[in-house]
Amino acid sequence: MDLGAINPILLIAALMSAATPILLAATGELVAERAGVLNLGVEGMMIVGAICGFAIAVETGSPLTGFVAAAAGGAVLSLLFALLTQVALANQVASGLALTLFGLGLSALLGQGYVGIKPPRMGDVSFGPLAEIPVLGPTLFSHDPIVYVGLLLVAGTWAVLRFTRAGLILRAVGENHDAAHALGYKVVRIRTLAIMFGGACAGLGGAYISLIRVPQWTEGMTAGVGWIALALVVFASWKPWRVLLGAYLFGGITQLQLNLQGAGVAIPVEYLAMSPYIITIVVLVILSADKSAAPASLGRTFHASN
Amino acid sequence: MKLTTLLAGAAMALGLATSALADGHEKTKVGFVFVGPIGDGGWTYEHNKGRLMVEEQLGDAVETVFVENVAEGPDSERVMTQMALDGADLIFTTSFGYMDPTINIAKKFPDVKFEHATGYKRADNVSTYSARFYEGRAIQGHIAGKMTKSNIIGYIASYPIPEVIRGINAAYIHAAKVNPDVEFKIIWAYTWFDPAKEADAARALIEQGADVVLQHTDSTAPQAAAQEAGNVVTFGQASDMAQYGPFPRVSSIIDEWGPYYVARTKAVMDGTWESMDTWDGIGAGMVGIGEIxxxxxxxxxxxxxAMKAAIADGSYHPFTGPIKKQDGSDWLAEGEVADDGTLAGMSFYVEGLTGEIPQ
Structure with a gap:
């Protein structure tokens, strides 16, 4: 065993990067679910975002443009889901699963010319003297911009849902769409916007994998992150800060267990491999003991005639 | 689905298949079950190249179908059943985890031929085939032992199965032979294909001082991570991965399935197919070494x-004694060569490797 081989500073830095795709996708899904929409297409929107972002970043040479394109790509794909569930009133579970399958296929098609290409790198944000602080500098102040976008997104989502009128309306639609409709709110329009926001966030998360974390394009490269994000939203009781906690916990323990394996720690590998899932679930389940429930209209179809 | 309906369906499909054969305008249908996407750039990519070679060389006489991203385990039975019901004459199942499902489905479809890659269970209509990747691993180990400056070699392993353990042992024996100070750090990723996790594992190894990273997972993500680090050597796995050459990728192990797939499909067409076990290496051309x-x-x-040539002509076997097991007990005496049975079921590390194999 050689625990000294693990550098805690690098570990924390790696944790923030590893958690960002899950964090982005889960925050988007949280907003959609708070509006009463269960979109199981997160994986599909992520992978489409991954290839849109990758392709545009390679073509334009600008990773930032790539991320914008990824958000747009995810949002456009989610419009398909909105069309099916909000206009055609299709079943949300089936539509979401179909969206994932469709996204995986579409991304494979779009990505055919992009295998084996190296994307342009996104530089780290410059914090000037802050980055010079020992320990804090390399862990907190030496990341790419998207890591901070993810954190701001969580804070923003929390603030909007909690303190603003828009957030209140969104939650009202998610809790009781008939009442919201009776009050004159446009349920379908609000839900469509929430779905698009979810799609854009998932797209960003996907592009983070293809442009920064790996970085390359490979078919099916999100490999289930979307499903983890979905599960995280539920275990986090639809609360933004808990999503952040869950994502960092999951990302952190994943990194830690890889490092522990490399250092030859005498814990059986099977336990290490399952530890991110178990610890994240246990912590979030303990936290959710405060009886926070799912949005009451989650997954229910709305039509003005009901 | 109830077994009876399944069997009835199977019988009907077989009836249809035989009547099609009787018409005289039959095409031999060959199915492929893939564990990853055909664009993974590694394992599945090469199997798909083999499939394309079947189409190219046998032309109109064959039709191939494939399903990608099939999870190992019960879900694969569904895919195989569907292929058999759709009239496949020959089905290649191309991952270790399809072993029991293949045997199960083969029992239900006695007239369909199955070929399972890298497994060890056979039946009258199930053959197994694999390549001696460990021959390539030996060459990798040699280069890795010579190239490392930190004397730490990282190894991204997938699942603790004999195939992977064999690769680790072969690489370690030959790295330690040229560099006695070498140390292997092994991370079990518990996946064949997950680019983000593979990249994370590669980074964790690099952060812990590895300047050579070997991988037994299917994507090119570790290559990208090594390229980013700048001074880390890698090897292409399953496919050439030449796009990451000349550095970090300095060589590769390439799986050449095409000729085997063509030969086996032909055997089904002329009715000479029979259950057998094929395990070929560099000499037979099933394992290629990418440009160094x-x-x-x-x-x-x-x-x-030189080592490649010696392995190819049979004058050198990568597992030649004296070799001890990890616990210090004797395995191979001086000059003794490992037999295929032991290699096929290998579940122990050789002396010098640290850590335990997950059970």
Whole structure:
């Protein structure tokens, strides 16, 4: 065993990067679910975002443009889901699963010319003297911009849902769409916007994998992150800060267990491999003991005639 | 689905298949079950190249179908059943985890031929085939032992199955032979294909001082991570991965399935197919060694090529004694060569490797 081989500073830095795709996708899904929409297409929107972002970043040479394109790509794909569930009133579970399958296929098609290409790198944000602080500098102040976008997104989502009128309306639609409709709110329009926001966030998360974390394009490269994000939203009781906690916990323990394996720690590998899932679930389940429930209209179809 | 309906469906499909054969305008239908996407750039990519070679060489006489991203385990039975019901004459199941499902489905479809890659269970209509990747691993180990400066070699392993353990042992024996100080750090990723996790594992190894990273997972993500780090050597796995050459990728193990797939499909067409076990290596052309780039010193390259030639003509076996097991007990005496049975079921590390194999 050689625990000294693990550098805690690098570990924390790696944790923030590893958690960002899950964090982005889960925050988007949280907003959609708070509006009463269960979109199981997160994986599909992520992978489409991954290839849109990758392709545009390679073509334009600008990773930032790539991320914008990824958000747009995810949002456009989610419009398909909105069309099916909000206009055609299709079943949300089936539509979401179909969206994932469709996204995986579409991304494979779009990505055919992009295998084996190296994307342009996104530089780290410059914090000037802050980055010079020992320990804090390399862990907190030496990341790419998207890591901070993810954190701001969580804070923003929390603030909007909690303190603003828009957030209140969104939650009202998610809790009781008939009442919201009776009050004159446009349920379908609000839900469509929430779905698009979810799609854009998932797209960003996907592009983070293809442009920064790996970085390359490979078919099916999100490999289930979307499903983890979905599960995280539920275990986090639809609360933004808990999503952040869950994502960092999951990302952190994943990194830690890889490092522990490399250092030859005498814990059986099977336990290490399952530890991110178990610890994240246990912590979030303990936290959710405060009886926070799912949005009451989650997954229910709305039509003005009901 | 109830077994009876399944069997009825199977019988009907077989009836249809035989009547089609009787018409005289039959096409031999060949199915492929893939564990990853065909664009993974590694394992599945090469199997798909083999499939394309079947189509190219046998032309209109065959039709191929494939399903990608099939999870190992019960879900694969569904895919195989569907292929058999759709009239496939020959089905290649191309991952270790399809072993029991293949045997199960083969029992239900006695007239369909199955070929399972890298497994060890056979039946009258199930053959197994694999390549001696460990021969390539030996050459990798040699180059890795010579190239490492930190004397730490990282190894991204997938699942603790004999195939992967064999690769680790072969690489370690030959790395330690040229560099007794070498240390292997092994991370079990518990996946064949997950680019983000593979990249994370590669980074964790690099952060812990590894300057050579070997991988037994299917994507090119570790190559990208090594390229980013700048001074880390990698090897292409399953496919050439030449796009990451000449550095970090300095050589590769390439799986050449095409000729085997063509031969077996032909055997089904002329009715000479029978259940057998094929395990070919560099000599038979099933394992290729990708170009060794100029990043490798000329003398090391020469030694590697000499080893390749010796393995190919059978004068050298990568598991030649004296070799002890990890616990210090004797395995192979001086000059003794490992038998295929032991290699096929290998579940122990050789002496010098640290850590335990997950059970």
């Amino acid at each position: 780039t100029d990043a490798v010193p000329a003398d090391v390259k020469e030694e590697a090529l």
